[in-house]
Amino acid sequence: MEALYAIAVGVLTTCGLYLVLRGRTFPVIMGLTLLSHGVNLFLFASGRLALAAPAVIGESARPTDPLPQALVLTAIVISFAMTAFVVVLALRAAVELRSDHVDGVDPEEDWRP
């Protein structure tokens, strides 16, 4: 199971990285989301995988490590906030740069007087 899980993490990361390297804002944002999925799963796995052992007192004999879950939860929220922000920023950039390319139409404009 660990192997498969690891592969999944790897695939998510790969897809995320590939999309992040695209030239248009929207794919980049999707890439960032995939990347954060991958990273969250990775972080989650740092507490090892356990089936049917939620970290709730009295639920299971050997509850899993709750700390990574808390960390991932924080990470999820933060990446949500970031996604929301970057989405809106992308919108604004698209309007102001007259293009949804990450570098705008012409990276050199308003660079010199």
Added chain:
Amino acid sequence: MMLLSIVALPLLGALVTPLVSRRSTAMLPTLLAGAIGLAVVSILLSQAMDVLAGTVLIEHYPWLPGIGLSPAFRLDALGLFFALIIAGMGILITLYAHFYFAGKHGAVRFHSLMLAFMGAMLGIVTSENLLFMLVFWEMTSLVSFVLIGFHQDERPARRGARMTLVITGGGGLALMAGVLLIGNSVGSFRLSDILAPEAALTADPLYPWMLGLVLIGAMTKSAQFPFHLWLPNAMTAPTPVSAYLHSATMVKAGIFLLARLNPALGDTEAWLYSISTAGMATLLTGAFIAMFKHDTKELLAYSTVSHLGLITLLMGLSTRMAMVAALFHLLNHALFKAPLFMMAGAVQKATGTRDMRRINGLWRTLPALAVISAIAAASMAGLPLLGGYLSKKMFFIESMNASVTPTLQWLTPALAAIAGLFSAAYSFRIFHNVFFNGKPRNLPVWPPKNPDVGIQVPPAVLALAVVLVSWHAKTVVHGLIGPVASAAEGSVLPAYDMHQLHHIGTAFFMSLAAMLGGLLLYMAREPLFRLYDQLPPADAREIFEWLMTRTGSAAERLVHGLENGSVQRYVALIILSAIVLAGPVLLSGIQWHGGETLTPIDPLTALGLVLLMATAIGTVLGHHQRLFALLLLGSAGLFVTLTFARFSAPDLALTQLSVEVMAVIIMMLALSFLPQTTPRESSRLRKGRDLSLATLGGLGVGLVSFAIMTRPQSTIAAFFLSQSKPGGGGSNVVNVILVDFRGFDTLGEITVLGIAAVAVFALTRNLQLKDRIPQERGQYWASNPHPLILRTMARPILPIALMVSAYIFLRGHNMPGGGFIAGLITAVALSLQYMAGSLAWAHGRMLTPFRPLIGLGLLLACGTGLGSLLFGEAFLSSWFGHYDLPLLGHLELATALLFDLGVFTTVVGATLLILANLGKLMTVHGPGEEIG
């Protein structure tokens, strides 16, 4: 204190002058400067006897002992000699400048800068701490920069100033390095230690570096070939500046440094050859070019260059008496060059030009000046029995005693003679051309104004000094120069044998030849000028500017080539660096499987994971069709949720689910303003690059993840599991961690969310989507502002959702759930209503002060934490108790619950603020007022 005051007085004066001076009292700055000059001189003279007798005064003021940077002053014969020249000349220049500026605006600036310069110069020559001397050294460069640029509106002035700064400043940096090397080798920056024989720097392996760097410093300052270029260009400065900085003092700083460090660095082959070569080259270049300059000041500048070369050469020769000759000539040069500059200035004032082809026969109008110049020029030319003649003869003698290799034995004197010949020539020229040589030709000012007497007094005094020094040469050489030279050599020299100066020998004939030759050369000037004009014109200033501009634009091109504004490249670089850095260590014989037994694969989970990968890959493949890709992305998130749920993380699953919904909604909204498709624009090569980067990255992450999962684990988790109930009062450990054990993280996390929301508000506030991007390539832009998917899944959810979230919130502490999830669910529900209908619909039904909601949430969470301070507990310390309440039944009340309420509020507020403002954009011409 006394030595400090020598330096401090002028510097203070520099600060005071502009403050006290009014335009009306033109006299005040002059008086102030003069008084300070006199004070310094009298302090120096009061010590002169003892110092010349060999005592060395030292004052030390600790400042930064840690790095050896402490002001310390030292007055020995050498320092005294230079200090007297600097201060004495300063007084005369001040007087001269008073008439030169004649109360014109700028006089105050000049005087204050003059004083600053004088202070810095005195600092150089009286410094005991070599590192601290650099402070003064650079100061002189800076002041001269400002003074050369005195006439800011003239382009040559600006360029000359910058050229000077670049060359001397650069030299200063080299000198700094050299000094640091010396100090490091000696273990102290104090001259007493450096000059002590124990220092033995010449034996140090780094000696060549020390010498080289110090030399660069000295040569740039003293305008030695090839750094001499700045000096002629510095002539754009007002004449008093040229006379003072660029002939009498600043340019002597380099020579002073050589004399100063001579005992420590001198007496080596390297020293001899490097310095004497530089000196010789400078001597010849200067002398040659000077002859052909038609501008009086430029001629004098080049002559200064050549004389500095001569002195440097003598320093290099390092024969026993060379130092005497050098210092004596330095004195003479100061005495005869300054009055000539003053003359040039006066003549320019009188005639309005400095061009010797036009200025002629001024002896009628300026007889006094003619006499003065005659004396000075004669001394410069080396006419018999004048100071210049004596020191030059000393030079010839030393050049013959020079202990160079036999092959060069004859060369030095020969070149020396040639140089002497040229210097004689241009000396004749500047005098004869200006005062005789027929009538003036169309002068700008005609008839020439008679300059006031005052302006002629300083040069007169100097001319008198020339005569006196020549008259009492023996006394001067033995009484003054001798001790000074001894101080410079670091060992007592025998008295210089003055008789050899009067006896008829090779040296005599050399000077004679030089003189007559010079005369002939001057006679034959006309054809020579024509010849010279044939030479290709090379204006150093132009070349320098060109160089500067080119390097500038080259730098610009290079930098913009690297930093080309393409974020794709930057991101690629970051990923690449991560791979390059982390990759090797991972490959270095790591064993991936950590040894733990793997959990068996169950089909359901496997299926989920496979689908997760499939959706992810699908998103990539389909990313050109954005809506489709987005849906796949959403489902990927769904499978992540399932994975969490499967691996016993219910809280994560709930959170991920609600976040996912929200994120997808937001992206969908955004998509309705963005192109629906992504153009296929990246080249095959680019794709290959990205794919390989991504694969490598993914591979690494996957492998590492596997390696970690299969390794035995020892964590601090046990504590949380055991403390959750007794300490945190909750059985859902994850939630207890979030609101209690690590509540501080959560506080930060909701702050992030809050800030993000506020930021979104700020971003969308004045965003006008009505001027959204025009249609490109047909169906490039979305036409439908209300995505259908949203309208369908809407209203019935609200009431259910609200109940659910209330329930989840309350149970959160013990069962999966909690403020965050509850908040998101509420927000989702409300926002769905919001998306479904138009803005107006939502406005009618719900409150929209979202920002206060965010703020209050944060305040509540923070306040809960602060509450514990009242009980003397640490921030965020929790408290809880169990109660039976009507309706709700048994309930546990914990401060954590309050904190969680804060979380809930913030989340609701933030999420809705984001959505509301995105939604506002839906109506293509957004609603006037801001939402939230």
Added chain:
Amino acid sequence: MNHLPVLPILLPLLTGALLVTLPRLTLNAQRLISLGSTLAVLGLVLWLGASVLEQGRLVYALGGWAPPFGIVLVPDRLSILMLVLTASLALPAIIYACRGDDDSGSHFHALFQFQLMGLNGAFLTGDIFNLFVFFEVLLIASYALLLHGGGTARSRAGLHYVVINLIGSALFLLALGMLYGLTGTLNMADLAVRISEAPPADQPLLQAASLILLVVFGVKAALLPLLFWLPRAYTAAAAPVAALFAIMTKVGLYAMLRVFPLAFALDQPLATLTAWQWLWPLALATLALGSIGVLGATSLRNMTAYMVVVSAGTLMAIASLGSAEALAAGLFYLVHTTLLTGGFFLFADLIGRQRGSAGDYMVATAAMKDRRTLGILFFFAAVALAGLPPFSGFVSKAWLLQASLGEGVAGLYWPLLLGAGFLMLIALSRAGSKFFWRQSPERDHEMRADRVRFACVLTLVSAGLILSLTAAPLADYTRSVAAQLMAPGDYVRAVHEAGLEMTGGH
């Protein structure tokens, strides 16, 4: 118990929250609150500094949960240095902003306070995941601040800045996952112990984690080749924001100095860390690029941005030598460069406002109204920045050179450092003569320099003088900071003892 450590985080947070809660507040009220809070923060960190100087290091366990289980704040001498520096940079920046920049968008002051909170938190925390959280706080705040005022240049630079930092955050989480997965702890002191005791089989993974952290911090600290986002971002940002950003690159450096010596070099000399060995060449390259950039800059702000790069390179290079003396010299330089570059961002803006359409681009225009005063100030600021005497730049340069001499790397470091100074001298003299000497004939600009803005610039520039006058005590302090950094064992012990105290010894 002494709650001082947490207050520099809470105060700006509460202020920010308050400002968000009352969105209808008049601008002047906002300014008053924001100013007051910033001033109070300065007071607080100084007060905190006093008690840190007494005890050397405080350990504040949040929620009363003993380390390593709970989150601890561990203000020590380095933290204090950074905190005081931040506060004393923030104050002039915010005052400058109050002259109008804060009006060109919404919620400037709230965002500014949140930014402060993030910075202070990052400097105080002793928990590595908490460090991540505060990084995110200061980042999201900086995103918003960078975009404050709008405009194409900002949108583009902002987009780049955000995307790059999001990737940085992902990497950070990755590294954290590795660290927790292998050591099972997050408290830095505990982490240090567990890493030093980690089985050899885990070493490569831990090293990889440290290298990823280097990338993460390198992105923030402007380490080549991760710095290309910086110049345009800093050039585009509104002046007060850019001024505050002068500290942002230093956060990356701080994180390096905080994490590497402690967590990874507990049982081995810092200089032998793989990450630290990478730092040296990269930092030198950064320094070189920065100084070329300074020469090639087309506007004064752009030049200043590259000066930030230069200082980053200088700092990381000297830090990578890993000796106490080198660190001390570096920290001294850090204070100098942060305040002066910060001030210079404001200065560039002040000049730009006077020159009409030409702004701070390096073209000749009509004379500025009060070019005399500005010119003199520019002269001194330039002298201080180029590292010429008698200002702090000279002192720190002399010290940097000497400190590096001991390490036998002078052959590379000296030419680059001195060369950077030389190129700066050229660039600054060119800029100066363009701005203040060369005037095109047309009528003078009527615009006068705003007195308050001028005062802010003056304050920051005069730091160059003040720092060199107070160099001796400051140098002693940075030495003590370096000494503390070089003795991570004490840090671990302090946290451990605090833990024992709270759990009653068992």
